[in-house]
Amino acid sequence: MVDRYWLKPATRKKVDTLKLTDSFFTIFAGVDANVFPPDTDAHVLYMDQYYQSVRDLRLICFCNSSFKDAKLAPPGKHALQIVYFDPLSNEYASWRRDEYYATRKQAMFDRAMTMAEEVFPGIIDSLDYTICGTPLTYADYLAKWGGGWGAQMTIDQFAFNRFQNKTDIRHLFLVGADTHPGIGVVSVTMSGINCAYHIAPPR
Numbered sequence: 001m002v003d004r005y006w007l008k009p010a011t012r013k014k015v016d017t018l019k020l021t022d023s024f025f026t027i028f029a030g031v032d033a034n035v036f037p038p039d040t041d042a043h044v045l046y047m048d049q050y051y052q053s054v055r056d057l058r059l060i061c062f063c064n065s066s067f068k069d070a071k072l073a074p075p076g077k078h079a080l081q082i083v084y085f086d087p088l089s090n091e092y093a094s095w096r097r098d099e100y101y102a103t104r105k106q107a108m109f110d111r112a113m114t115m116a117e118e119v120f121p122g123i124i125d126s127l128d129y130t131i132c133g134t135p136l137t138y139a140d141y142l143a144k145w146g147g148g149w150g151a152q153m154t155i156d157q158f159a160f161n162r163f164q165n166k167t168d169i170r171h172l173f174l175v176g177a178d179t180h181p182g183i184g185v186v187s188v189t190m191s192g193i194n195c196a197y198h199i200a201p202p203r
């Protein structure tokens with residue numbers, strides 16, 4: 001959006017060396033409620049084994065929004081989001097919208113759901129509806145090229161080292177996950193509130 005010419009050298013360097021998070025695979029599903037035991041949490045994280053390196057990590061995360069707000073799903077159903085991390089799918093650059101895309105998407109869905117069965121047996125048969133997101137989906141719909149979440153939350157990209165609301169250009173502000181305080185719905189809300197303070201400070 002802004003020509004590099006208008007940026008300070010330090011900002012240009014920060015943009016050029018920005019490290020992004022890995023990406024991931026997501027399944028949005030409507031499922032029968034009876035697949036979840038009564039004491040199931042709204043968020044369940046599962047790793048099938050101990051991994052020496054985060055690069056090898058296989059992890060599945062179940063986020064049941066309708067556990068928190070029953071109105072989000074019809075009676076007897078749940079609105080489930082499965083976030084699935086797998087070395088076979090995390091790398092954004094490895095994804096292409098080519099003739100293999102649909103097959104690869106299906107293969108990742110099958111791998112994720114096989115792992116999901118380990119946590120909630122019967123979940124595959126309880127699926128009413130599914131739609132999947134690949135790293136390319138986040139690029140298409142959210143303009144997240146590279147990582148699914150944006151800039152990594154590393155020490156060198158955190159707090160004062162992260163992008164701030166104010167920029168090198170007067171009256172141009174930044175908000176959202178790549179800015180302080182960072183990734184996640186709560187953090188981006190804080191970023192927006194902080195930004196509003198810069199634009200219209202309370203009197």
Ligand SMILES: Cc1cc2nc3c(=O)[nH]c(=O)nc-3n(C[C@H](O)[C@H](O)[C@H](O)COP(=O)(O)OP(=O)(O)OC[C@H]3O[C@@H](n4cnc5c(N)ncnc54)[C@H](O)[C@@H]3O)c2cc1C
Pocket residue numbers: 026063083133138141142143148149175176177178182183184185186188
């Ligand atoms: C699949 C997935 C699951 C997640 N789950 C959780 C969770 O459970 N809890 C949590 O706290 N966080 C979660 N996150 C992270 C959280 O959603 C993000 O950190 C947060 O939404 C980022 O907010 P944002 O406003 O910076 O960007 P976004 O929410 O990505 O909003 C940016 C918007 O700008 C639009 N846009 C981009 N470029 C342009 C353009 N040129 N012109 C017009 N519009 C444009 C995009 O379409 C998008 O609507 C998840 C993220 C993903 C991808």
